[in-house]
Amino acid sequence: MRTSLDGSLLTGIAARLSDVDAARAARYPGDAGGRQPVHTCYVPADRVTGDLPAQWGAAAIEALEEHAPGPHAFAEVLGLPPELAGPVHEKVVAKLTSEPVEDLRIDFEDGYGLRPGTDEDDDAVRCAGLAATLGVPWVGIRFKSFELFERGARTLDLFLTRLAEMPDGLVLTFPKVTAVEQVAALVELLEVLEDRLGLPAGRLRFEIQIETTQSIVDDTGGFAIPRFITEGRGRVSGLHFGTYDYTAACGLSASEQHLGHAACDFARHVMQVSAAGTGVRLSDGSTNVLPVGGRESVHAAWRTHFGFTLRSLTHGFYQGWDLHPAQLVTRYAANYTFYLGNAAADAKRLRAYVEKADAGVLDEPATAQALAMSMRRGMDCGALSPADVEELCGLSESELGRLVRRESL
Structure with missing residues:
Protein backbone atom coordinates (compact mmCIF):
# COMPACT_ATOMS: atom_id res chain seq x y z
CA MET A 1 0.00 0.00 0.00
CA ARG A 2 1.18 3.53 -0.73
CA THR A 3 2.08 5.67 2.32
CA SER A 4 3.66 9.08 2.81
CA LEU A 5 5.74 8.47 5.94
CA ASP A 6 8.98 6.63 5.30
CA GLY A 7 10.51 4.08 7.67
CA SER A 8 13.61 6.08 8.56
CA LEU A 9 11.50 9.04 9.71
CA LEU A 10 9.33 6.84 11.93
CA THR A 11 12.38 5.02 13.33
CA GLY A 12 14.05 8.30 14.29
CA ILE A 13 10.96 9.66 16.07
CA ALA A 14 10.37 6.32 17.82
CA ALA A 15 13.95 6.37 19.13
CA ARG A 16 13.41 9.81 20.65
CA LEU A 17 10.12 8.78 22.21
CA SER A 18 11.62 5.64 23.74
CA ASP A 19 13.70 7.82 26.08
CA VAL A 20 10.54 9.68 27.07
CA ASP A 21 8.72 6.40 27.68
CA ALA A 22 11.56 5.08 29.85
CA ALA A 23 11.66 8.27 31.91
CA ARG A 24 7.89 8.20 32.38
CA ALA A 25 7.94 4.54 33.46
CA ALA A 26 10.64 5.29 36.03
CA ARG A 27 8.77 8.32 37.38
CA TYR A 28 5.34 6.67 37.39
CA PRO A 29 5.72 2.99 38.37
CA GLY A 30 2.14 2.78 39.67
CA ASP A 31 0.83 1.73 43.06
CA ALA A 32 3.51 0.64 45.53
CA GLY A 33 1.70 -2.65 46.10
CA GLY A 34 0.95 -4.31 49.40
CA ARG A 35 -1.23 -3.18 52.23
CA GLN A 36 -1.73 0.46 53.20
CA PRO A 37 -2.77 1.28 56.77
CA VAL A 38 -6.17 2.91 57.12
CA ASN A 342 -19.77 -0.95 47.64
CA ALA A 343 -18.72 -4.61 47.46
CA ALA A 344 -21.74 -6.07 45.67
CA ALA A 345 -21.90 -3.42 42.94
CA ASP A 346 -18.12 -3.39 42.43
CA ALA A 347 -18.02 -7.19 42.25
CA LYS A 348 -20.84 -7.28 39.68
CA ARG A 349 -18.94 -4.91 37.41
CA LEU A 350 -15.66 -6.76 37.93
CA ARG A 351 -17.25 -10.13 37.16
CA ALA A 352 -18.84 -8.69 34.01
CA TYR A 353 -15.50 -7.27 32.90
CA VAL A 354 -13.68 -10.59 33.39
CA GLU A 355 -16.44 -12.58 31.72
CA LYS A 356 -16.84 -9.96 28.95
CA ALA A 357 -20.54 -9.86 29.72
CA ASP A 358 -22.94 -7.05 28.84
CA ALA A 359 -23.86 -5.59 32.22
CA GLY A 360 -24.92 -2.15 31.05
CA VAL A 361 -21.57 -0.52 31.89
CA LEU A 362 -18.60 -0.70 29.55
CA ASP A 363 -15.56 -0.73 31.85
CA GLU A 364 -12.03 -0.27 30.57
CA PRO A 365 -8.87 -1.92 31.98
CA ALA A 366 -8.11 1.11 34.17
CA THR A 367 -11.56 0.92 35.76
CA ALA A 368 -11.25 -2.82 36.23
CA GLN A 369 -7.95 -2.18 37.99
CA ALA A 370 -9.67 0.36 40.27
CA LEU A 371 -12.44 -2.13 41.06
CA ALA A 372 -9.88 -4.81 41.89
CA MET A 373 -7.89 -2.41 44.08
CA SER A 374 -11.05 -1.52 45.99
CA MET A 375 -11.64 -5.22 46.65
CA ARG A 376 -8.05 -5.62 47.77
CA ARG A 377 -8.27 -2.65 50.14
CA GLY A 378 -11.45 -4.12 51.55
CA MET A 379 -9.55 -7.33 52.33
CA ASP A 380 -6.55 -5.46 53.74
CA CYS A 381 -8.64 -3.56 56.28
CA GLY A 382 -10.72 -6.60 57.27
CA ALA A 383 -14.02 -5.59 55.71
CA LEU A 384 -13.88 -8.54 53.29
CA SER A 385 -12.24 -11.95 53.42
CA PRO A 386 -10.71 -13.68 50.38
CA ALA A 387 -13.68 -16.07 50.52
CA ASP A 388 -16.08 -13.10 50.41
CA VAL A 389 -14.35 -11.72 47.33
CA GLU A 390 -14.34 -15.06 45.56
CA GLU A 391 -18.03 -15.55 46.29
CA LEU A 392 -18.89 -12.04 45.10
CA CYS A 393 -16.89 -11.82 41.89
CA GLY A 394 -15.55 -15.31 41.27
CA LEU A 395 -11.89 -14.31 41.58
CA SER A 396 -9.23 -15.85 43.77
CA GLU A 397 -6.87 -13.62 45.71
CA SER A 398 -4.09 -14.24 43.16
CA GLU A 399 -6.41 -13.47 40.23
CA LEU A 400 -7.47 -10.26 41.92
CA GLY A 401 -3.80 -9.34 42.31
CA ARG A 402 -3.23 -9.82 38.59
CA LEU A 403 -6.05 -7.38 37.80
CA VAL A 404 -4.56 -4.88 40.28
CA ARG A 405 -1.32 -5.11 38.27
CA ARG A 406 -3.30 -4.89 35.00
CA GLU A 407 -2.18 -8.32 33.91
CA SER A 408 -4.45 -10.52 31.81
CA LEU A 409 -6.19 -13.49 33.44
Whole structure:
Protein backbone atom coordinates (compact mmCIF):
# COMPACT_ATOMS: atom_id res chain seq x y z
CA MET A 1 0.00 0.00 0.00
CA ARG A 2 1.18 3.53 -0.73
CA THR A 3 2.08 5.67 2.32
CA SER A 4 3.66 9.08 2.81
CA LEU A 5 5.74 8.47 5.94
CA ASP A 6 8.98 6.63 5.30
CA GLY A 7 10.51 4.08 7.67
CA SER A 8 13.61 6.08 8.56
CA LEU A 9 11.50 9.04 9.71
CA LEU A 10 9.33 6.84 11.93
CA THR A 11 12.38 5.02 13.33
CA GLY A 12 14.05 8.30 14.29
CA ILE A 13 10.96 9.66 16.07
CA ALA A 14 10.37 6.32 17.82
CA ALA A 15 13.95 6.37 19.13
CA ARG A 16 13.41 9.81 20.65
CA LEU A 17 10.12 8.78 22.21
CA SER A 18 11.62 5.64 23.74
CA ASP A 19 13.70 7.82 26.08
CA VAL A 20 10.54 9.68 27.07
CA ASP A 21 8.72 6.40 27.68
CA ALA A 22 11.56 5.08 29.85
CA ALA A 23 11.66 8.27 31.91
CA ARG A 24 7.89 8.20 32.38
CA ALA A 25 7.94 4.54 33.46
CA ALA A 26 10.64 5.29 36.03
CA ARG A 27 8.77 8.32 37.38
CA TYR A 28 5.34 6.67 37.39
CA PRO A 29 5.72 2.99 38.37
CA GLY A 30 2.14 2.78 39.67
CA ASP A 31 0.83 1.73 43.06
CA ALA A 32 3.51 0.64 45.53
CA GLY A 33 1.70 -2.65 46.10
CA GLY A 34 0.95 -4.31 49.40
CA ARG A 35 -1.23 -3.18 52.23
CA GLN A 36 -1.73 0.46 53.20
CA PRO A 37 -2.77 1.28 56.77
CA VAL A 38 -6.17 2.91 57.12
CA HIS A 39 -4.86 5.36 59.71
CA THR A 40 -1.91 6.78 61.58
CA CYS A 41 -2.22 7.30 65.34
CA TYR A 42 -0.16 10.24 66.59
CA VAL A 43 0.93 9.97 70.21
CA PRO A 44 3.34 12.38 71.98
CA ALA A 45 6.63 10.60 72.68
CA ASP A 46 6.45 11.02 76.44
CA ARG A 47 3.13 9.13 76.51
CA VAL A 48 4.30 6.12 74.51
CA THR A 49 4.48 2.89 76.52
CA GLY A 50 5.02 -0.71 75.54
CA ASP A 51 1.33 -1.57 75.91
CA LEU A 52 0.00 1.52 74.14
CA PRO A 53 -1.78 -0.33 71.28
CA ALA A 54 -3.58 -2.58 73.76
CA GLN A 55 -4.47 0.48 75.86
CA TRP A 56 -5.98 2.23 72.85
CA GLY A 57 -7.95 -0.85 71.86
CA ALA A 58 -9.32 -1.33 75.36
CA ALA A 59 -10.25 2.35 75.66
CA ALA A 60 -12.02 2.22 72.29
CA ILE A 61 -14.05 -0.86 73.26
CA GLU A 62 -14.94 0.74 76.59
CA ALA A 63 -16.20 3.87 74.78
CA LEU A 64 -18.23 1.73 72.38
CA GLU A 65 -19.82 -0.29 75.16
CA GLU A 66 -20.58 2.80 77.22
CA HIS A 67 -21.98 5.08 74.53
CA ALA A 68 -23.39 2.74 71.86
CA PRO A 69 -23.91 -0.73 73.34
CA GLY A 70 -24.88 -3.28 70.70
CA PRO A 71 -25.25 -3.17 66.90
CA HIS A 72 -28.59 -1.35 66.78
CA ALA A 73 -27.56 1.49 69.09
CA PHE A 74 -24.29 1.83 67.18
CA ALA A 75 -26.08 1.91 63.82
CA GLU A 76 -28.51 4.52 65.10
CA VAL A 77 -25.71 6.82 66.24
CA LEU A 78 -23.92 6.68 62.88
CA GLY A 79 -26.95 6.30 60.62
CA LEU A 80 -25.85 2.94 59.25
CA PRO A 81 -28.18 1.00 56.93
CA PRO A 82 -29.96 -1.74 58.93
CA GLU A 83 -28.34 -4.52 56.89
CA LEU A 84 -24.85 -3.27 57.84
CA ALA A 85 -25.51 -2.79 61.57
CA GLY A 86 -24.56 -6.31 62.63
CA PRO A 87 -21.61 -6.91 60.27
CA VAL A 88 -20.00 -3.51 60.88
CA HIS A 89 -20.37 -3.68 64.66
CA GLU A 90 -19.00 -7.23 64.77
CA LYS A 91 -15.99 -6.34 62.62
CA VAL A 92 -15.23 -3.18 64.63
CA VAL A 93 -15.19 -5.12 67.91
CA ALA A 94 -13.00 -7.83 66.40
CA LYS A 95 -10.55 -5.29 65.00
CA LEU A 96 -10.30 -3.35 68.27
CA THR A 97 -9.55 -6.62 70.03
CA SER A 98 -7.01 -8.06 67.59
CA GLU A 99 -5.23 -5.11 65.96
CA PRO A 100 -6.52 -1.74 67.20
CA VAL A 101 -3.56 0.29 65.89
CA GLU A 102 -2.25 -0.26 62.37
CA ASP A 103 0.24 2.63 62.20
CA LEU A 104 1.74 4.48 65.17
CA ARG A 105 3.72 7.67 64.91
CA ILE A 106 5.72 8.63 67.98
CA ASP A 107 5.42 12.40 67.95
CA PHE A 108 8.25 14.79 68.78
CA GLU A 109 6.66 17.73 66.98
CA ASP A 110 3.47 19.70 67.73
CA GLY A 111 2.01 17.10 70.08
CA TYR A 112 5.26 16.98 72.04
CA GLY A 113 6.34 20.61 72.01
CA LEU A 114 9.60 22.28 73.05
CA ARG A 115 11.32 20.72 76.05
CA PRO A 116 14.76 20.73 77.60
CA GLY A 117 17.20 18.96 75.31
CA THR A 118 17.91 16.15 77.71
CA ASP A 119 14.19 15.32 78.00
CA GLU A 120 13.79 14.90 74.26
CA ASP A 121 17.05 12.95 74.08
CA ASP A 122 15.82 10.57 76.77
CA ASP A 123 12.45 10.07 75.10
CA ALA A 124 14.08 9.43 71.71
CA VAL A 125 16.30 6.71 73.19
CA ARG A 126 13.49 5.18 75.26
CA CYS A 127 11.09 5.06 72.29
CA ALA A 128 13.78 3.54 70.09
CA GLY A 129 13.91 0.65 72.55
CA LEU A 130 10.14 0.20 72.33
CA ALA A 131 9.60 0.58 68.59
CA ALA A 132 10.12 -3.02 67.53
CA THR A 133 8.17 -4.42 70.50
CA LEU A 134 4.89 -2.54 70.07
CA GLY A 135 3.38 -5.17 67.80
CA VAL A 136 1.96 -2.80 65.17
CA PRO A 137 2.49 -3.24 61.41
CA TRP A 138 3.90 0.28 60.97
CA VAL A 139 5.73 2.44 63.50
CA GLY A 140 8.02 5.43 63.40
CA ILE A 141 8.57 8.99 64.54
CA ARG A 142 7.60 12.48 63.54
CA PHE A 143 10.70 14.51 64.27
CA LYS A 144 10.76 18.29 64.49
CA SER A 145 10.62 20.38 61.34
CA PHE A 146 13.85 21.70 59.87
CA GLU A 147 12.96 25.15 61.12
CA LEU A 148 14.58 23.62 64.23
CA PHE A 149 17.13 21.74 62.17
CA GLU A 150 19.64 20.69 64.83
CA ARG A 151 16.94 19.49 67.22
CA GLY A 152 15.07 17.60 64.52
CA ALA A 153 18.25 16.00 63.16
CA ARG A 154 19.46 15.03 66.64
CA THR A 155 16.19 13.30 67.57
CA LEU A 156 16.17 11.47 64.24
CA ASP A 157 19.78 10.43 64.76
CA LEU A 158 19.25 9.25 68.35
CA PHE A 159 16.15 7.26 67.46
CA LEU A 160 17.65 5.48 64.46
CA THR A 161 21.04 4.91 66.09
CA ARG A 162 19.50 3.42 69.24
CA LEU A 163 16.97 1.15 67.55
CA ALA A 164 17.44 -2.31 69.04
CA GLU A 165 15.88 -3.78 65.92
CA MET A 166 14.87 -2.10 62.65
CA PRO A 167 11.10 -2.66 62.27
CA ASP A 168 10.00 -3.78 58.81
CA GLY A 169 7.29 -1.13 58.85
CA LEU A 170 9.54 1.74 59.93
CA VAL A 171 8.17 5.14 58.86
CA LEU A 172 9.68 8.61 59.28
CA THR A 173 7.46 11.69 59.12
CA PHE A 174 8.90 15.00 57.88
CA PRO A 175 6.68 17.90 59.03
CA LYS A 176 6.17 21.50 57.89
CA VAL A 177 8.17 21.27 54.68
CA THR A 178 8.39 24.64 52.93
CA ALA A 179 11.23 24.22 50.41
CA VAL A 180 12.72 21.58 48.19
CA GLU A 181 16.13 22.23 49.80
CA GLN A 182 14.78 20.81 53.07
CA VAL A 183 13.91 17.55 51.30
CA ALA A 184 17.41 17.43 49.82
CA ALA A 185 18.91 17.98 53.28
CA LEU A 186 16.91 15.10 54.77
CA VAL A 187 17.96 12.78 51.94
CA GLU A 188 21.59 13.67 52.64
CA LEU A 189 21.18 12.89 56.35
CA LEU A 190 19.52 9.55 55.61
CA GLU A 191 22.28 8.54 53.21
CA VAL A 192 24.89 9.22 55.90
CA LEU A 193 22.87 7.38 58.54
CA GLU A 194 22.49 4.33 56.29
CA ASP A 195 26.22 4.28 55.67
CA ARG A 196 27.18 4.63 59.33
CA LEU A 197 24.55 2.23 60.64
CA GLY A 198 25.30 -0.41 58.03
CA LEU A 199 21.88 -0.24 56.42
CA PRO A 200 21.15 -0.98 52.75
CA ALA A 201 21.03 2.09 50.53
CA GLY A 202 17.49 3.41 50.28
CA ARG A 203 16.29 1.58 53.41
CA LEU A 204 15.24 4.78 55.17
CA ARG A 205 12.20 6.37 53.56
CA PHE A 206 9.91 9.15 54.73
CA GLU A 207 6.49 10.66 54.33
CA ILE A 208 6.09 14.42 53.83
CA GLN A 209 3.44 16.32 55.71
CA ILE A 210 1.62 18.75 53.44
CA GLU A 211 0.69 21.40 55.96
CA THR A 212 2.17 24.61 54.60
CA THR A 213 0.96 26.67 51.67
CA GLN A 214 4.52 26.54 50.29
CA SER A 215 4.23 22.77 50.02
CA ILE A 216 1.36 23.25 47.58
CA VAL A 217 2.51 26.27 45.52
CA ASP A 218 6.17 27.28 45.70
CA ASP A 219 7.73 30.72 45.35
CA THR A 220 7.86 30.40 41.55
CA GLY A 221 4.10 29.84 41.30
CA GLY A 222 4.51 26.16 40.42
CA PHE A 223 3.34 23.06 42.25
CA ALA A 224 5.88 22.10 44.90
CA ILE A 225 5.07 18.42 45.45
CA PRO A 226 6.47 17.07 42.15
CA ARG A 227 9.78 18.75 43.00
CA PHE A 228 9.69 17.27 46.51
CA ILE A 229 9.19 13.78 45.09
CA THR A 230 12.01 14.26 42.58
CA GLU A 231 14.40 15.57 45.23
CA GLY A 232 13.45 12.65 47.49
CA ARG A 233 15.17 10.30 45.03
CA GLY A 234 12.86 7.37 45.63
CA ARG A 235 12.65 7.82 49.41
CA VAL A 236 9.27 9.59 49.60
CA SER A 237 6.71 6.98 50.60
CA GLY A 238 3.70 9.15 51.38
CA LEU A 239 2.09 12.58 51.55
CA HIS A 240 0.11 13.31 54.71
CA PHE A 241 -2.22 16.29 54.88
CA GLY A 242 -2.03 18.54 57.95
CA THR A 243 -5.48 20.02 58.47
CA TYR A 244 -4.88 22.70 61.04
CA ASP A 245 -1.49 24.14 60.14
CA TYR A 246 -2.62 24.34 56.51
CA THR A 247 -5.98 25.97 57.13
CA ALA A 248 -4.38 28.40 59.59
CA ALA A 249 -1.74 29.29 57.00
CA CYS A 250 -4.57 30.02 54.55
CA GLY A 251 -5.96 32.55 57.03
CA LEU A 252 -9.14 30.64 57.91
CA SER A 253 -10.86 31.38 61.20
CA ALA A 254 -10.82 28.65 63.84
CA SER A 255 -14.43 27.66 63.16
CA GLU A 256 -13.60 27.05 59.48
CA GLN A 257 -10.52 24.92 60.12
CA HIS A 258 -11.86 21.47 59.27
CA LEU A 259 -11.39 18.71 56.70
CA GLY A 260 -14.52 19.61 54.76
CA HIS A 261 -13.40 23.13 53.83
CA ALA A 262 -12.85 23.93 50.15
CA ALA A 263 -9.28 25.05 50.92
CA CYS A 264 -8.53 21.52 52.09
CA ASP A 265 -10.15 20.07 48.98
CA PHE A 266 -7.84 22.18 46.79
CA ALA A 267 -4.74 21.03 48.67
CA ARG A 268 -5.82 17.39 48.53
CA HIS A 269 -6.50 17.60 44.81
CA VAL A 270 -3.00 19.00 44.26
CA MET A 271 -1.58 16.16 46.37
CA GLN A 272 -3.60 13.61 44.42
CA VAL A 273 -2.60 14.81 40.97
CA SER A 274 1.04 15.33 41.96
CA ALA A 275 1.41 11.83 43.39
CA ALA A 276 -0.73 9.92 40.89
CA GLY A 277 1.13 6.96 39.43
CA THR A 278 4.33 7.63 41.39
CA GLY A 279 3.74 4.98 44.07
CA VAL A 280 3.67 7.72 46.72
CA ARG A 281 0.59 7.12 48.87
CA LEU A 282 -1.81 9.66 50.32
CA SER A 283 -3.20 10.23 53.78
CA ASP A 284 -5.84 12.71 54.82
CA GLY A 285 -5.56 14.72 58.02
CA SER A 286 -7.32 14.62 61.36
CA THR A 287 -10.31 16.08 63.10
CA ASN A 288 -9.70 17.65 66.51
CA VAL A 289 -13.30 17.12 67.58
CA LEU A 290 -12.62 14.35 70.09
CA PRO A 291 -15.20 11.78 71.34
CA VAL A 292 -14.96 12.67 75.03
CA GLY A 293 -17.41 13.81 77.71
CA GLY A 294 -21.07 12.86 77.96
CA ARG A 295 -22.96 10.62 75.57
CA GLU A 296 -24.27 13.45 73.38
CA SER A 297 -20.78 14.91 72.98
CA VAL A 298 -19.30 11.51 72.13
CA HIS A 299 -22.06 10.79 69.60
CA ALA A 300 -21.60 14.17 67.92
CA ALA A 301 -17.83 13.67 67.69
CA TRP A 302 -18.28 10.15 66.33
CA ARG A 303 -20.64 11.39 63.64
CA THR A 304 -18.17 14.11 62.67
CA HIS A 305 -15.23 11.69 62.46
CA PHE A 306 -17.30 9.01 60.69
CA GLY A 307 -18.51 11.53 58.11
CA PHE A 308 -15.05 12.94 57.41
CA THR A 309 -13.55 9.44 57.13
CA LEU A 310 -16.21 8.39 54.61
CA ARG A 311 -15.61 11.65 52.72
CA SER A 312 -11.88 10.90 52.56
CA LEU A 313 -12.53 7.41 51.23
CA THR A 314 -14.86 8.65 48.50
CA HIS A 315 -12.18 11.16 47.44
CA GLY A 316 -9.49 8.48 47.16
CA PHE A 317 -7.69 9.11 50.46
CA TYR A 318 -7.57 5.68 52.09
CA GLN A 319 -5.65 6.68 55.21
CA GLY A 320 -6.11 9.40 57.85
CA TRP A 321 -4.91 10.53 61.25
CA ASP A 322 -6.41 9.53 64.58
CA LEU A 323 -5.69 11.48 67.73
CA HIS A 324 -7.75 9.68 70.38
CA PRO A 325 -8.49 6.01 71.15
CA ALA A 326 -12.26 6.42 70.75
CA GLN A 327 -11.72 7.65 67.18
CA LEU A 328 -10.69 4.09 66.31
CA VAL A 329 -14.36 3.12 66.65
CA THR A 330 -15.47 5.34 63.79
CA ARG A 331 -12.28 4.91 61.76
CA TYR A 332 -12.97 1.22 61.34
CA ALA A 333 -16.75 1.64 61.17
CA ALA A 334 -16.37 4.06 58.23
CA ASN A 335 -13.98 1.75 56.39
CA TYR A 336 -16.21 -1.29 56.84
CA THR A 337 -19.30 0.69 55.84
CA PHE A 338 -17.54 1.99 52.72
CA TYR A 339 -16.21 -1.34 51.48
CA LEU A 340 -19.19 -3.50 52.48
CA GLY A 341 -21.57 -0.95 51.00
CA ASN A 342 -19.77 -0.95 47.64
CA ALA A 343 -18.72 -4.61 47.46
CA ALA A 344 -21.74 -6.07 45.67
CA ALA A 345 -21.90 -3.42 42.94
CA ASP A 346 -18.12 -3.39 42.43
CA ALA A 347 -18.02 -7.19 42.25
CA LYS A 348 -20.84 -7.28 39.68
CA ARG A 349 -18.94 -4.91 37.41
CA LEU A 350 -15.66 -6.76 37.93
CA ARG A 351 -17.25 -10.13 37.16
CA ALA A 352 -18.84 -8.69 34.01
CA TYR A 353 -15.50 -7.27 32.90
CA VAL A 354 -13.68 -10.59 33.39
CA GLU A 355 -16.44 -12.58 31.72
CA LYS A 356 -16.84 -9.96 28.95
CA ALA A 357 -20.54 -9.86 29.72
CA ASP A 358 -22.94 -7.05 28.84
CA ALA A 359 -23.86 -5.59 32.22
CA GLY A 360 -24.92 -2.15 31.05
CA VAL A 361 -21.57 -0.52 31.89
CA LEU A 362 -18.60 -0.70 29.55
CA ASP A 363 -15.56 -0.73 31.85
CA GLU A 364 -12.03 -0.27 30.57
CA PRO A 365 -8.87 -1.92 31.98
CA ALA A 366 -8.11 1.11 34.17
CA THR A 367 -11.56 0.92 35.76
CA ALA A 368 -11.25 -2.82 36.23
CA GLN A 369 -7.95 -2.18 37.99
CA ALA A 370 -9.67 0.36 40.27
CA LEU A 371 -12.44 -2.13 41.06
CA ALA A 372 -9.88 -4.81 41.89
CA MET A 373 -7.89 -2.41 44.08
CA SER A 374 -11.05 -1.52 45.99
CA MET A 375 -11.64 -5.22 46.65
CA ARG A 376 -8.05 -5.62 47.77
CA ARG A 377 -8.27 -2.65 50.14
CA GLY A 378 -11.45 -4.12 51.55
CA MET A 379 -9.55 -7.33 52.33
CA ASP A 380 -6.55 -5.46 53.74
CA CYS A 381 -8.64 -3.56 56.28
CA GLY A 382 -10.72 -6.60 57.27
CA ALA A 383 -14.02 -5.59 55.71
CA LEU A 384 -13.88 -8.54 53.29
CA SER A 385 -12.24 -11.95 53.42
CA PRO A 386 -10.71 -13.68 50.38
CA ALA A 387 -13.68 -16.07 50.52
CA ASP A 388 -16.08 -13.10 50.41
CA VAL A 389 -14.35 -11.72 47.33
CA GLU A 390 -14.34 -15.06 45.56
CA GLU A 391 -18.03 -15.55 46.29
CA LEU A 392 -18.89 -12.04 45.10
CA CYS A 393 -16.89 -11.82 41.89
CA GLY A 394 -15.55 -15.31 41.27
CA LEU A 395 -11.89 -14.31 41.58
CA SER A 396 -9.23 -15.85 43.77
CA GLU A 397 -6.87 -13.62 45.71
CA SER A 398 -4.09 -14.24 43.16
CA GLU A 399 -6.41 -13.47 40.23
CA LEU A 400 -7.47 -10.26 41.92
CA GLY A 401 -3.80 -9.34 42.31
CA ARG A 402 -3.23 -9.82 38.59
CA LEU A 403 -6.05 -7.38 37.80
CA VAL A 404 -4.56 -4.88 40.28
CA ARG A 405 -1.32 -5.11 38.27
CA ARG A 406 -3.30 -4.89 35.00
CA GLU A 407 -2.18 -8.32 33.91
CA SER A 408 -4.45 -10.52 31.81
CA LEU A 409 -6.19 -13.49 33.44
